[in-house]
Amino acid sequence: MKNNDIIYRESVLGALRSKAEQLFYTDADKRHPEGGDRTAQLLHELEIYELELQLQNEELRSSYAALEMERLKFVSLFNTAPVGYLILDNRGTISEINETGLQLIYNQGAGIKGKPLKSFIVDDSQHAYASFVERISETDERLQCEVRLKTKKTETRYVQLNGIKAPGTNTDQQSFYITITDVTHAKRNEQELWETTERLNQTLKVSLTGTWMVKSKGEKIFLDEYSKNILDIQNRAQLVPWKALLDILVEEDRPKLNALFSNCDESHEIDLELRLIKRNGHLKTILVKGKSVNPIYGSSYYAGIMTDITDRKRNLQLREETEDIQRRLLRRAAIEAQEKERDNLSAALHNSVCQILYGIRFNLSQLAKQESFKSHLDGINSLLDQAIREVRTISVELTPSILKDFGFVAGIKDMTDRLGRAGFKVTTSIDQRADQLPEETQLYLFRIVQELLNNSIKHSGTNSASVSLCAKNGEVDLIVSDAGRGLSSQLNDAFKKGSGLRGIKNRVSLLNGTMTIEDADGITFKIHLPKGV
Template sequence: MKKWGETGKEAIFSTLRTKAEQLLASESAEQQVRAGNEVELLLHELEIYELELQMQNEELKASHNSLEIERSKFAGLFHSAPVGYLILNPNGLIKEINQTGAILLNAHPSELHDKNLATFIVSDSQRDYYAFIKHIQISPNGAQCELRLKTENAKAKFIQFNATTVINPVTEEKAHYITITDITSAKKIQQRLTETSERLNQTLRASQTGTWMVNPDKKEIFLDEYSKNILDLHTGAAVTTNLLSARIMEEDRSKLAYLFADCKTGCEIDLELRLLPIKREIKTVLVKGKIVERYDGSNYFAGIITDITERKRHLELANEHEKTQQRLLYKASIEAQEREREKIGSALHDSVCQILYGIRFNINHISKKGALKTEFNNINNLLDQAIGELRTLSIELTPAILKDFGFTTGLRDMIRRLETVGFKVHTTIDPRADDLPEETQLYIFRIIQELLNNSIKHSGSSAAKVKICTENSAVNILVSDNGRGLSDGVEESCKQGSGLRGIKNRVALLKGKMEILNQNGVTFKIYFPQDNLQA
């Protein structure tokens, strides 16, 4: 009978031995002869089985040596692995542990045998540890947890446990196979990242800034909560192009194409977008971003959104203040010029002209005596010409006729003095222009005077047209000629010509608008709104 632990070969050998013993015990001679033959056969078979057993023994020794070699290899890998490995019995006692695991537990592997793993875990993590052990006993897929180990100093050591339960096929006992990894550095990096992220969030909130990212595949824009608040998009889903476009003023919607353009290295985004008004307020946001490269080599845009409504408002106020300061500066300059003109005009009229009148009176008195009459006539003609030019210059410098007889009369008088045989001016002046403020009248007078002088001196024109129209206290002015026009173009002429710059300054002082048409001569269209005529 086959006994417990016998191999198949041993069972066969035992059967043959029993059979031989039975044959030898037979009392029949015939049976003994027949048994002798069978014994020889059995002996032969026994020899064969003996050889087979020797060969199997050699194979077992070779297999044992191979297993020892492989065991040594795996034992070396087990102890030199960068991850800690240990085996716990169901009671939580350490049965096996590698060198890395022992280092993490701050002990020698021989000192850890049959030690309870729970004794190496800080009290704050004990509850989590026992819950972890209980979970791996009932979970077929194993479990994972993060715990803190006891250390000699006060520094924390964070360990990640990954475990599964294995049943021994021979003893049918359970064992917990556990890997332990030191994640202290990763925890510190995570902590720094959390702190940095929190500081960044605080900074973004304080600066009224949110973040965004474009998904180039699905044409979606991912916004953080603050960005959604800035854009007044209260939705939990990803923001599509159409949804974002619906919040932006129509004139700025074309700018969104840049967000989904081909991402090229070095490409950056810097856009100002105006949002449709909510509660009658137009909000302006600044969208800035740059290229971010993914791990797979693809690119996408990411950046920040800032509410610059207040900044724009303050900037507009600053620009308006600057323009006001410039207008005041221009006004002071022009007023100073007018005062100097008035002084020079008064000096010419009251001093030089009076002297010339006296000279002419004396020359006339001498000429009545009859001597050198022809020569005195020539001198009188020259004096009359000088007096006329001085009077004209005095009037141009100080148009007192504006104060004495009104704007319309003064303007017509100035135009009449500028007209010559080869240059005629057609005028259409609304009489209501006399009701304009005196300062406005003077500015318009100087503008038209400068434009007509330019036509006479530079354009070679033979005719000009002046038209002034007032309606609801607003003023429309048109001055044109039939000359050569501006040879250098409008932009260049405005930069080079001091006369045109002076005209632009006067128009700006009254917050007016000027349009120059450089075709078939040159035409100036100037408009002063009603509310801006008080300089």
């Protein structure tokens, strides 16, 4: 059977002959030769053949011009294309290559054609290239691979080869059409991205940090493996229903998570501390950080990290407790030093100054027996009695021996009696169970009452105050108030200026208590000491 090409050629030649005959018979001088004139018939055929050849020649010139035009277009496109083009013969030798391919393969134009492509490929990519050539020779499909090429410099270039098998000029040979694309920049970016990701993964792993993401108005949250480990979630799926997280959070922290998902469209940063209940019943504290991301395409979403800060919180709490203990020890040492100094001063006044005053009064009493000195010594004796009373009062205030000997209730009563004799009235309501408190607690409470009453005497502008103390179930409530002027400055300024108020605050802190101040219609100090002080 004739193939399509032969049939096409015969149809074209037949058309050209018909056209030649038409041209020949249109000439008025041409006539059909007589059937018996053999010479005329031959001339007739030769003339038709001549016209046919002229037409074929014109057709060939026209086809050649069109082909040349197409060839020039192809050559221009072939050489200026941003992608390298190569044609390899069946042995892998470069038979054709464009300018871009020349630059990609060896950065030079001389000596490329006629050389095998594999000679420009680095050793560690030879196996991949050989496999690529073998595969495209066995299939009609387009295949690709990545290899590294040698360059003039020490560095190598990553390229992507795309190839397909094509028949050669001879039926028993085949060639390969290859495109070569420089992917060095992409590979370096990929390598940098991989290294950055690996460093990030190692950092997240060491720091017990995971990543998360949730779409706006989404019902599920993306959690990586680190996040699921932190949350103690066994679900292998990366997308976890966010409502499942509510079940593992403590009830007080669930509104925080609800607020996070309900306000996903807002552009603000997230900084939350959430407590969750582990399967063993222990509490874990996690820190959730993130921000709203608004991509060019698609809806906004939240993305961030979460970190297990349980140990950090515990260590911080221990450090704060240690620092608090140290501060309390310092304050206790300072107060004990004050009390010791008070004892020393009280002893000095009682054992030294008072004894001297008693001796002076005794000697003066001996002189008073003489009538000539009696009138002069009466006034001196009165002053001495007053001095002795003042020294004894100072001594008692410095070290209230009655507090040590008879307890808190008696100490407060003695204090209020002495203030009453001086013209300052104190109304008291003291729970008898206060005497059962530890001695240190009684002393601190006594000093607090003493300082507050002294402040009332000095600054309130009134001559009365009230003291109430209740000791019940191991807890103590102390209230000291007056109806005077109150504080003349802000509370913080008062604590900065007044050493007495600072001393009260320190003592309350040492007893683990709390103090509130009401500065209206006078001033009221309310002090609460918890059980166990």
